Amino acid sequence: xxxxxxxxxxxxxxxxxxxxxxxxxxxxxxxFSLVGPNxxxxxxxxxxxxxxxxxxxxDIRFQGDSILKMRSDQVPSLGIAxxxxxxxxxxxxxxxxxxxxxxxxxxxxxxVSEIFFAxxxxxxxxxxxxxxxxxxxxxxLQAFRDKYIAGLPYGVRKVVELARALxxxxxxxxxxxxxxxxxxxxxxxxxxxxxxxxxxxxITVLMVEHDMSLVxxxxxxxxxxxxxxxxxxxxxxEVQSHPAVIEAYLGTGGRAxxx
Amino acid sequence: MRFVFKRSYDADIKLFKHRPQAxxxxxxxxxxxxxxWLVDEFFLGEATNVLIWAIAGMGLMLxxxxxxxxxxxxxxxxxxxxxxxxxxxxxxxxxxISFPLSGIIAGFVGVLVALPVLRLHGIYLAIATLAVSVLSxxxxxxxxPWTGGVTxxxxxNIDIFxxxxxxxxxxxxxxxxxxxxxLAVLVGYRNLLRAPLGRAFxxxxxxxxxxxxxxVNIRRTKAIAFGISCGVTGLAGGLLGYYAxxxxxxxxxxxxxxxxxxxxxxGGLGSxxxxxxxxxxIGFLPQFIAITRDGISGVLGLGSVTIPGIESGVFAVxxxxxxxxxxxxxxxxxxxxxTYFELFPxxxxxxxxxxxxxxxxxxxx
Numbered sequence: 001x002x003x004x005x006x007x008x009x010x011x012x013x014x015x016x017x018x019x020x021x022x023x024x025x026x027x028x029x030x031x032f033s034l035v036g037p038n039x040x041x042x043x044x045x046x047x048x049x050x051x052x053x054x055x056x057x058x059d060i061r062f063q064g065d066s067i068l069k070m071r072s073d074q075v076p077s078l079g080i081a082x083x084x085x086x087x088x089x090x091x092x093x094x095x096x097x098x099x100x101x102x103x104x105x106x107x108x109x110x111x112v113s114e115i116f117f118a119x120x121x122x123x124x125x126x127x128x129x130x131x132x133x134x135x136x137x138x139x140x141l142q143a144f145r146d147k148y149i150a151g152l153p154y155g156v157r158k159v160v161e162l163a164r165a166l167x168x169x170x171x172x173x174x175x176x177x178x179x180x181x182x183x184x185x186x187x188x189x190x191x192x193x194x195x196x197x198x199x200x201x202x203i204t205v206l207m208v209e210h211d212m213s214l215v216x217x218x219x220x221x222x223x224x225x226x227x228x229x230x231x232x233x234x235x236x237x238e239v240q241s242h243p244a245v246i247e248a249y250l251g252t253g254g255r256a257x258x259x
Numbered sequence: 260m261r262f263v264f265k266r267s268y269d270a271d272i273k274l275f276k277h278r279p280q281a282x283x284x285x286x287x288x289x290x291x292x293x294x295x296w297l298v299d300e301f302f303l304g305e306a307t308n309v310l311i312w313a314i315a316g317m318g319l320m321l322x323x324x325x326x327x328x329x330x331x332x333x334x335x336x337x338x339x340x341x342x343x344x345x346x347x348x349x350x351x352x353x354x355x356i357s358f359p360l361s362g363i364i365a366g367f368v369g370v371l372v373a374l375p376v377l378r379l380h381g382i383y384l385a386i387a388t389l390a391v392s393v394l395s396x397x398x399x400x401x402x403x404p405w406t407g408g409v410t411x412x413x414x415x416n417i418d419i420f421x422x423x424x425x426x427x428x429x430x431x432x433x434x435x436x437x438x439x440x441x442l443a444v445l446v447g448y449r450n451l452l453r454a455p456l457g458r459a460f461x462x463x464x465x466x467x468x469x470x471x472x473x474x475v476n477i478r479r480t481k482a483i484a485f486g487i488s489c490g491v492t493g494l495a496g497g498l499l500g501y502y503a504x505x506x507x508x509x510x511x512x513x514x515x516x517x518x519x520x521x522x523x524x525x526g527g528l529g530s531x532x533x534x535x536x537x538x539x540x541i542g543f544l545p546q547f548i549a550i551t552r553d554g555i556s557g558v559l560g561l562g563s564v565t566i567p568g569i570e571s572g573v574f575a576v577x578x579x580x581x582x583x584x585x586x587x588x589x590x591x592x593x594x595x596x597x598t599y600f601e602l603f604p605x606x607x608x609x610x611x612x613x614x615x616x617x618x619x620x621x622x623x624x
Contacts, residue, residue, distance in 0.1 A: 050472055052468075052471075073471050074474075075472075076472060076473060077474055081472075082472050084468070084469060088466045088468055088472075089466070090461060090464075090465035090466060090470075091465050091466075092461065092465055093458075093462075096271070097458055100455075100458055101458050101461075101475070102473055104455055104458070105473070109455060114450060114451055115450055115451055117453070117454060121454055122269075125268070125272055126269070128455075129271070129272075164473070168473065168474070
């Protein structure tokens with residue numbers, strides 16, 4: 001069953017066509033990767049799904065319903081969580097507080113009950129904490145629980161971003177370059193986590209990634225984009241050997257004088 | 260160094276981290292309760308002044324320190340609180356209704372002002388709120404039938420079920436009233452910070468884009484932050500009206516707005532402690548300078564010769580040196596000293612250096 005569907009989505013910034021008539025669907029329980037050279041429009045697709053941008057044309061549907069009428073802060077309440085390419089954590093807060101912000105979409109208390117910290121708020125806080133602790137256990141962040149983000153190394157911040165997205169208990173997880181800037185070992189961990197997220201938690205994953213080891217190991221299907229256009233779709237091996245993809249990455253092989 | 264063994268999630272929800280900390284605050288609480296019997300009326304009045312500053316400081320701290328929205332217009336909201344309270348009192352509304360109501364009205368005015376300027380950030384927001392502060396002066400003069408214009412208003416005695424409270428006649432009662440309001444605001448503030456909304460505020464401050472991606476409604480949360488902040492500042496304004504006994508359009512001028520902002524910066528942005536430390540500095544420093552000056556001229560035999568402007572001069576120098584040498588404020592300095600002793604001898608000098616080495620996605624706007 002298709003969880004997330006993009007239909008003929010086009011986005012223009014002035015004369016620049018960032019995303020050109022892109023259509024794909026992500027099935028439930030699938031790991032779907034977007035690959036392509038820099039400026040191909042991968043992150044822009046993410047920002048379209050997060051509703052930071054309005055598409056020029058086309059429709060984005062989640063579980064069959066169009067999300068184009070929603071504000072960007074309503075999208076997470078559907079069960080769409082995301083990470084950012086350039087880490088966007090709350091730097092002056094601890095890891096724990098960051099993950100608890102991830103629980104915001106489950107907030108039931110209101111202003112008045114929070115000012116008086118009513119027993120219901122306390123119970124809710126305990127429940128949020130229990131979910132967050134599960135995520136902390138899963139991603140092995142115990143040692144960093146009370147550390148401030150501002151003092152954490154890059155690799156850990158990447159994991160905290162993933163943890164915060166998981167804390168929202170999403171149906172689909174959008175990972176924007178989860179392995180960028182990570183060491184080989186950290187990338188290995190990321191591969192296991194993405195697999196576990198899919199298999200144990202049953203969360204669908206849509207990711208943008210340059211690291212082909214992660215893409216090849218974790219994804220079920222891969223879509224290659226270049227200059228906002230779809231090039232090829234299929235398994236990692238199929239896409240990697242597709243002539244249009246090779247051309248986009250490496251050029252046509254002709255000499256400069258031939259052009 | 261103390262290690263707190265946490266046995267349940269409540270350890271992170273509780274107001275105090277551990278028992279010794281709770282005992283320290285209890286000692287402080289007993290001290291402020293006993294203060295009227297420890298100092299004379301003059302210093303009790305000054306202590307009341309500090310508490311009023313602290314309330315206003317907490318209001319502004321929530322907005323600037325936690326929600327990350329600059330405001331140079333908070334004197335205007337103090338004015339709203341002060342005037343609405345006295346105007347209602349003059350029309351026969353009892354204090355126990357008019358005082359909280361004036362805070363609520365100031366909060367609503369805050370939201371009304373906030374809605375159009377919410378899209379602005381940083382320095383632009385500061386300029387917009389600066390305009391509010393400038394405008395409030397004119398509004399007070401224009402609304403003369405209610406506000407008394409440039410002549411101003413005189414605050415009558417507070418009447419709570421027959422208990423008359425007068426800033427000069429019964430300073431102890433006035434002190435306790437202010438203390439009660441301070442504690443109420445303090446507890447509400449603390450509760451908010453450990454609840455989802457408080458976390459949403461800090462999320463807003465650190466990264467709007469990812470707060471949004473976590474489901475925080477930016478516009479609404481900012482409006483709520485403005486509302487609460489202005490409401491609390493309005494309460495402080497109401498008390499300031501009684502403290503000053505007479506006030507007019509010039510009581511709540513731009514300088515007051517700037518002082519409020521300076522206060523929380525000196526105290527330390529992003530902590531409730533900062534509001535109190537800042538209030539102590541702003542409240543006591545002018546008196547301290549005056550007393551020191553008198554002392555020095557006494558020693559030097561200068562008599563009552565004074566250099567005009569020396570007080571504001573010294574005041575300004577102290578404020579500027581704080582911003583230059585301790586941007587984290589008094590609370591930041593206190594944390595550093597405490598960490599030094601906790602980690603002794605492993606404290607490193609650059610432990611509190613802010614690093615901004617990673618890119619931000621804010622350019623998406």
